[in-house]
Amino acid sequence: MSEQASCGVAAAQSAFERNAKRVIACRRCPELREYIAAVAREKRRAYRDQTYWGKPVPALGDPLARLLIVGLAPGAHGSNRTGRMFTGDQSGRWLFRALHRAGFANRETWERPDDGLQLIDCAITAALHCAPPGNKPTPAQLVSCAAHFQADFDLFEPHLRALVSLGAIGHRAAVRMLESRGWRFEERPEFAHGAEHLAQREGRTLHVLCTYHPSQQNTSTKVLTEPMFDAVWSRARAILHGDAR
Ligand code: SF4
Known part of the structure; x- marks a missing residue:
């Protein structure tokens, strides 16, 4: 790697860490901070020997990622326990297995903070x-947290090729963010599983893909199956390879 490229990586990494620190210290929604601290104190029986994170959960992944995944929120006993976005619960297991199959993660499971899990050319916020x-944020809470999403988006935007929305709420937040940053859609970017929308700005094109959220409710009822989920990540992989027809 050239000296210039390694400076770029170091700058992106330190911006990513600054964003993470701001998220972790944030107290804009006192009712949510009280709630997640209470969950961390009370714990689920299966995790009673573990120390919960119990704080806001920052974005996870490669600061120079070309693929950004936008989810809804941490799970109370998932990433609110582990401190790593989209890990520690059934949704995370589904997501990481699929990301691993598509080559976006080096492991298919999360086990411990020192397990070496890495996302490859992808990040999750x-x-x-x-x-x-x-799992139901209020509109006011989403507005409060948009500043953190915006900070993450601004970091990734220069190299972003594709964005995957996990569920309708994440998709609406992503569309609002893109439009606020001057990205325009030719058609109304409605949420539907497997939908792909093109956002354009200054000669650049960003592919916005939608998938049902891999919540237990969707996966146990087969509203979302593994082949359906895999097709979305294969499409994201093809876009990053330049096969964006
Ligand atoms: S703005 Fe976001 S990080 Fe801050 S307290 Fe609210 S939900 Fe948590």
């Missing part, structure tokens, strides 16, 4: 960084 009760 969320519309909300604190786990909300019942």
